[in-house]
Amino acid sequence: MFRGLVFKVAVVVGLFGLIMSRRQVLDWVAPMTSMDALAVWYIAYAIFLSVLGFYVIGAHWNLRYTVALLLITWALGIVLYFPISSYSTGITGAQLTGVESSTEDYVTMSALNSIGINDSTGIITYAVVPFLLILISGLVIAPNLFSRIFKAGMGRA
Numbered sequence: 001m002f003r004g005l006v007f008k009v010a011v012v013v014g015l016f017g018l019i020m021s022r023r024q025v026l027d028w029v030a031p032m033t034s035m036d037a038l039a040v041w042y043i044a045y046a047i048f049l050s051v052l053g054f055y056v057i058g059a060h061w062n063l064r065y066t067v068a069l070l071l072i073t074w075a076l077g078i079v080l081y082f083p084i085s086s087y088s089t090g091i092t093g094a095q096l097t098g099v100e101s102s103t104e105d106y107v108t109m110s111a112l113n114s115i116g117i118n119d120s121t122g123i124i125t126y127a128v129v130p131f132l133l134i135l136i137s138g139l140v141i142a143p144n145l146f147s148r149i150f151k152a153g154m155g156r157a
Contacts, residue, residue, distance in 0.1 A: 005056055012052045020044060034110070037102035046070055068137040075130035075137075077104030085109035087122040 019025065029037050049069050053061030083089075084096055085105040109125045112118075119125045139146045 008056045009052065012048065012055055016044075016048045032102075034101040034103075035107055038104070038107050041102065042070060042074075045073065064140050068141040071133045071137040071140065074104050074108075075133035078108055078130050079126055081105070083126070085122070085125055086113070087119060087125060 029040055032040065046066055049066045050061070050063075053065055081103055083105050084094070084101050084103045086109055088105070089095065105125055108129050109119055112124060112129075117124060135146075
């Protein structure tokens with residue numbers, strides 16, 4: 001059984017890699033803005049997660065799992081990928097343009113700046129937003145369990 005699951009995951013991951021690495025896809029994404037390129041990536045990733053979930057897990061998979069994994073991926077993308085936000089490039093002196101800046105931290109910091117939040121310390125982008133995204137993913141996956149845990153935690157405070 002385990003080997004069958006591993007094989008299914010390998011097939012879906014391999015097909016996703018094959019599709020996303022094609023020159024036509026890369027040429028299409030290259031001139032996009034950071035936000036547009038990341039949106040395209042996350043749409044493709046959502047489709048990938050859904051196909052993977054239904055193919056590997058079956059009927060028990062649902063849209064909430066896909067949404068939760070997207071939120072977790074965004075949170076991890078902020079803190080694990082090479083930082084490219086204005087905060088990190090200001091420190092390192094790096095200069096990036098176009099699709100190279102299509103990272104979760106860059107888009108998150110740009111979104112914060114667009115609503116008037118200047119995250120000059122990086123704390124909101126690299127700590128608060130990932131923290132909140134992980135909490136929200138828990139709420140999406142298991143709202144009742146999350147509610148009980150949250151209430152229990154608040155009761156002890």
